[in-house]
Amino acid sequence: MVARSRTGRRRVVERLPLKLVLTSACMAMCLVPGDAVANARGVGVPGNGSVPQQGPGRASASEQTRLLLSDMSAPSERLPQGVPTWFDWARHPRARPIDRTAGFRAFTAWGQLYQCAGTPASPDAGVYLKDMQAWVLLRSSHHWRRIQFSSDIAGASFAEDYAGPTLPGRYWPSSTGTSARLISGRNFHFWPSSGRVSLDGTRVAAVTVALEARLVAATDHAATPPCLVLSVGGDMWTSVTATPGGSASSDVGIGRFKRVERRWRLFTMTTAPASVLHEDPLPPLSPAADDF
Numbered sequence: 001m002v003a004r005s006r007t008g009r010r011r012v013v014e015r016l017p018l019k020l021v022l023t024s025a026c027m028a029m030c031l032v033p034g035d036a037v038a039n040a041r042g043v044g045v046p047g048n049g050s051v052p053q054q055g056p057g058r059a060s061a062s063e064q065t066r067l068l069l070s071d072m073s074a075p076s077e078r079l080p081q082g083v084p085t086w087f088d089w090a091r092h093p094r095a096r097p098i099d100r101t102a103g104f105r106a107f108t109a110w111g112q113l114y115q116c117a118g119t120p121a122s123p124d125a126g127v128y129l130k131d132m133q134a135w136v137l138l139r140s141s142h143h144w145r146r147i148q149f150s151s152d153i154a155g156a157s158f159a160e161d162y163a164g165p166t167l168p169g170r171y172w173p174s175s176t177g178t179s180a181r182l183i184s185g186r187n188f189h190f191w192p193s194s195g196r197v198s199l200d201g202t203r204v205a206a207v208t209v210a211l212e213a214r215l216v217a218a219t220d221h222a223a224t225p226p227c228l229v230l231s232v233g234g235d236m237w238t239s240v241t242a243t244p245g246g247s248a249s250s251d252v253g254i255g256r257f258k259r260v261e262r263r264w265r266l267f268t269m270t271t272a273p274a275s276v277l278h279e280d281p282l283p284p285l286s287p288a289a290d291d292f
Contacts, residue, residue: 059284059286059291059292060292061281061282061284062281063292064281064282064284064285064292065274065277065278065281065282067266067268067291067292068208068268068270068272068277068282069274069277070256071093071255071256071258071267071268071269071270072093072094072095072253072255072256072268072269072270073093074093074256075091075092075256076090076091076092076093076229076231076256076257076258077229077256077257077258077259078116078117078227078229078257078259079091079116079117079118079229079257080112080114080115080116080117080160080187080229080231080257081114081115081116081117081118081119081160082114082115082117082159082160082161082185082187083114083117083160083161084161087161089231089233089254090257092256093231093253093254093255093256093269094253094254095252095253095269095270095271096250096251096252096253096271097271098201098204098205098206098207098252098271100250101201101204101236101250101252102201102202103201103238104199104201104236104237104238104249104250105198105199105200105201105237105238105239105240106196106197106198106199106236106237106238106239106240106242107134107136107147107148107196107197107199107207107234107235107236107237108134108148108191108192108195108196108197108234108235108237109132109133109134109148109191109192109209109211109232109233109234110189110190110191110209110232110233110234110235111129111132111189111190111191111211111230111231111232111233111267112187112188112189112190112230112231112232112233113127113180113182113187113188113189113190113228113229113230113260114160114182114187114228114229114230114257115182115226115227115228115229116227116228116229116259119226119227121182121184121185122182122226122227122228123181123182123183123184124181125181125182125215125216125226125228126179126180126181126215126216127179127180127181127213127214127215127216127228127230127260128177128178128179128212128213128214128215128216129151129153129177129178129179129180129190129211129212129213130151130176130177130178130211130212130213131149131151131210131211131212131286131288132148132149132150132151132153132191132192132209132210132211132232133146133148133149133150133209133210133211133285134146134147134148134149134197134207134208134209134234135147135207135208135209135210135282136199136204136206136207136208137204137205137206137207137208137272137276137280138203138204138205139203139204139205141205142279142280143280144208144280144282144283146283147197147199148192148194148197150192150193150194151174151175151176151177151178152173152174152175152178152192152193152194153171153173153178153180153190153191153192153193154171154173154190154191154192154193155169155171155180155188155189155190155191156168156169156188156189157169157170157182157183157186157187157188157189158186158187158188158189159185159186159187160185160186160187167183167186169183169188169189169190170182170183170188171188171190173193178190179216182228195240196237196240197240198240199236201236205272205276206270206271206272206276207234207252207253207270207271207272208268208269208270208271208272208282209232209233209234209253209255209268209269209270210232210266210267210268210269210285210286211230211232211266211267211268212264212265212266212267212286212288212289213230213260213264213265213267214260214261214262214263214264214265215228215260215261215262225261225262227259228259228260229257229258229259229260230257230258230260230267231254231255231256231257231258231267231269232254232255232267232268232269233251233252233253233254233255233269234251234252234253234269235249235250235251235252236249236250236251236252237249252271253269253270253271254269255267255268255269255270263290264286264288264289264290265289265290265291266285266286266289266291268285
């Protein structure tokens with residue numbers, strides 16, 4: 001039986017039944033420098049040959065920093081359906097001190113897609129997901145290192161409050177991007193299909209997670225686009241092969257919920273304070289997102 005955390009949010013590890021944890025999600029990976037991973041581009045949808053349009057170009061470092069700070073301070077654009085408002089991540093983003101994860105040795109980025117609260121279900125509404133990435137700033141360092149980068153995403157359909165059974169998700173992954181649809185009354189919780197990466201929590205000063213998302217082209221001609229919201233976060237794990245459950249993982253932060261729109265948007269979470277982001281800005285996170 002899964003115990004509820006003090007804040008009302010179950011740790012990701014506690015939400016994953018063993019039969020739904022992909023084998024690849026438990027494979028070890030090395031710490032990957034940012035210049036070792038190629039950038040992904042277009043995303044396809046089964047039965048839909050269109051390629052999503054890209055945005056106007058890269059933002060400046062100051063614009064990107066403002067977005068990161070906003071995603072960790074501004075309230076949710078819309079509330080997620082079925083999530084109790086007293087959960088500390090429903091209305092506002094939040095970060096946790098990294099030093100509380102000193103016993104952890106692995107990390108993974110993740111995201112969660114929801115119907116907007118108070119809106120009708122949109123089971124046919126599709127979302128493109130691509131370029132999920134995680135960056136780490138090590139202690140006594142001024143250089144952000146990219147440790148995860150993937151458009152090939154895995155996930156499952158969880159109860160909206162993460163209580164109850166888990167169902168297989170409706171998604172179509174590939175190396176260039178993943179398209180996903182919701183099941184009525186459930187969310188889509190997802191992570192890189194390549195699995196966790198090795199990361200010594202005692203060396204971490206800050207982490208940042210980012211993802212690009214937009215509605216599929218089929219919604220472009222709809223009179224009223226569906227109302228879907230998405231947020232991203234990150235979890236420290238005791239190891240890359242730790243069995244889900246108990247105290248095997250702990251999240252380090254959850255970014256605010258923002259609407260998924262027809263244009264590309266960048267969804268982020270960071271544990272870095274403003275002083276660090278201004279002194280040591282991250283490299284450009286997106287050449288496509290139109291949020292700046």
